[in-house]
Amino acid sequence: xxxxxxxxxxxxKTYGRRGGGHRALHDCSFRLPAGxxxxxxxxxxxxxxxxxxxxxxxxxxxxGSLAVLGSTEPAAVRDRIAxxxxxxxxxxxxxxxDTLWAGAELNPGRWDRATADRIAGTxxxxxxxxxxxxxxxxxxxxALALGKRPELMLLDEPMADLDxxxxxxxxxxxxxxxxEHGTTIVMSSHILTELEGACDYLLFVDGGxxxxxxxxxxxVDAHALLTGQARDLAPHTVVxxxxxxxxxxxxxxxxxxxxxxxxxxxxxxxxxxLLAHLRSPDAPPLLTPSASAGVRAEGVSA
Amino acid sequence: xxxxxAAVEFxxxxxxxxxxxxxxxxxxxxxxxxxxxxxxxxxxxAREVVEATAINPNTVLKAYRELEREGxxxxxxxxxxxxxxxxxxxxxxxxxxxxxxxxxxxxxxRARAAGLEKDDVGALFTAVLDSTYSTNGTDPVGRSHKxxxxx
Numbered sequence: 001x002x003x004x005x006x007x008x009x010x011x012x013k014t015y016g017r018r019g020g021g022h023r024a025l026h027d028c029s030f031r032l033p034a035g036x037x038x039x040x041x042x043x044x045x046x047x048x049x050x051x052x053x054x055x056x057x058x059x060x061x062x063x064g065s066l067a068v069l070g071s072t073e074p075a076a077v078r079d080r081i082a083x084x085x086x087x088x089x090x091x092x093x094x095x096x097x098d099t100l101w102a103g104a105e106l107n108p109g110r111w112d113r114a115t116a117d118r119i120a121g122t123x124x125x126x127x128x129x130x131x132x133x134x135x136x137x138x139x140x141x142x143a144l145a146l147g148k149r150p151e152l153m154l155l156d157e158p159m160a161d162l163d164x165x166x167x168x169x170x171x172x173x174x175x176x177x178x179x180e181h182g183t184t185i186v187m188s189s190h191i192l193t194e195l196e197g198a199c200d201y202l203l204f205v206d207g208g209x210x211x212x213x214x215x216x217x218x219x220v221d222a223h224a225l226l227t228g229q230a231r232d233l234a235p236h237t238v239v240x241x242x243x244x245x246x247x248x249x250x251x252x253x254x255x256x257x258x259x260x261x262x263x264x265x266x267x268x269x270x271x272x273x274l275l276a277h278l279r280s281p282d283a284p285p286l287l288t289p290s291a292s293a294g295v296r297a298e299g300v301s302a
Numbered sequence: 303x304x305x306x307x308a309a310v311e312f313x314x315x316x317x318x319x320x321x322x323x324x325x326x327x328x329x330x331x332x333x334x335x336x337x338x339x340x341x342x343x344x345x346x347x348a349r350e351v352v353e354a355t356a357i358n359p360n361t362v363l364k365a366y367r368e369l370e371r372e373g374x375x376x377x378x379x380x381x382x383x384x385x386x387x388x389x390x391x392x393x394x395x396x397x398x399x400x401x402x403x404x405x406x407x408x409x410x411x412r413a414r415a416a417g418l419e420k421d422d423v424g425a426l427f428t429a430v431l432d433s434t435y436s437t438n439g440t441d442p443v444g445r446s447h448k449x450x451x452x453x
Contacts, residue, residue: 037358168356175352179359197316200358 003034005069005152005184006055007293012063012208013050024050026208028064029293032186032201034151037178039199039216040188043278046205048188049086052154055186056083069152079110082145086156088137092130096123096140103144116147119173134161142170146177153177153185159194171198192271203291204274211277214288220270222286226250226263239283240276251276253286308346309339309385314355322357326365334374334389345375345383 011028014021025047032038040048053059055068057075068074068081090099100120104111120143123136132140138161145153153174159167175198177183186203189195202219204212212219223239230248233241236258241250251268252258258265268276277283310333312326320328333339346354348362366383369375377383413423 171356172353175356175359176349179347179349179352179362197314197322197357197361200360 003070004031004067005034005036006030006032006186007067008051008064009066009293010064011051011054011061011066013047013054013059014062023208025054025061028205028209030203030210030213030287030291031293032184032203033290034184035178035182036201037175037185037199038187038201038203039192039195040186040203040205041190041192041195041274042205044190046190047208048190048205049156051205052083052085052156052186052188055152056081056154058083079107080151081154082148082150082152083154084138084141084145084156084158086160088134088141088161090129090137090141090144093128095126095128096120096132097125099129099140100125100143100147103147107148110149112147112149115149115177116143119143119146119170135163135166138162139166139170142173146173149181151183153183155185155187157189158187159189167194174198192274196270201291202270204277206278207281209285210287210291211283211285212273212287213291214286215290216270218288219286220267220273222288223251223253223268223273224258225266225268225272226252226258227266228263231262237284239273240280253283308350309333309343311346311354312351314357323361323365323368326351326362327368330365330369330374331389334385337388339385339388341385341387343385344381345385347382 008031009029011025012023013025014023016022028047028051040051042048050059054061054066055074057068057073057078065072066074069077071077074081091102094102100113100116103116104113120140123132123140123143129137129140138158142155142158145155155174159171162170174185174187178185187195187199200216202212202214202216203210224236226233226236227247227249229246230243233248233250233252235255236252237255239251239253241248241252243249251272310330312329314322314325316322318325330339330345339345345366348359348366351357351362352359366375366377370377370383374386374389375383376386410423413426418426
């Protein structure tokens, strides 16, 4: 569990014409230690899917470098990665049984039939994939991903199509997998509450770069919600502040001890923290030491 | 995995505002106080807990480390985590027919008859409990709760 699953340096990706293209990722640097369950969160269009695509080796970065499971060529370690893309690509004309059989054939030496069968659960084995509902397709895609017994799972919006019961069951299966095998899991979502509790690591991507990265607990601990009479907030870094009459409410990044005589201090929830950062695009990024990529890391504090 | 099934299971309430690992610590202690867990019993493995609750395995391990630090459980390599001792000075004090419990039940009936709501009784009980136990400060259980209420 001491290795590094993903490390990015100055990663950039632009879609479309040079100059007039859309910058999906720009100067994006971070590190994800192995064995973590990481929530990849951010608004729509933040660059989450682009990042997962690059990590899965399905696309090449336009700038910077990316190492996955120790390889600077993610495509070369694809047999150790499972990637479930947002649209759950499966062969529509195959049956469920055919799909599971193909999973076994395409992953010789690693395939875990028992796990794949357990996750596929009650899916009718003779049904063709094109007749399955969105949630059933997600279940089948996750059965393939878990059956592969990967070291790194990249899951793009894995819970979006699932009903609450299936969501709980499949999230439990993913957690069991990482408990037993130390699998690194990256799950994207724009709904944080979907992932809270399951994830111990956070990458918050916004505008093509990582704005918050590290152990979810440490990131929350680095901040405080202050309420009190309007006054100077120095030395703390203000993420967001609001004045109502004489009262000031501020979400700050703590720089040293907080004066508890002057302020009522509470700990923000992770969700409050993300919302405050979304409303304040100029707040400086925060990467904890474990999330800082090598020598080029900037904005580090903890 | 372990051959014998675990003696308890945990319920996680995500809206309670209590850190998840602390809920596991508290439920284990509660089970120890009530005699649901006895020395030698095996706690569920991290895998079993996370499969049932969909929480992160590190959260379970953190809770078990805390219980181990307090000397309540011990991890045996490859076998699981086992209860070392019970909680509560008098193990029989919480049994259904124990004198203290009977007295408290009598008292609760009198409080109800006097027109007190459940919340009133709870507040009163907590206030008396706090003043009684703050005078000698020998509650090792309460210590770890401070500052950990939210994650």
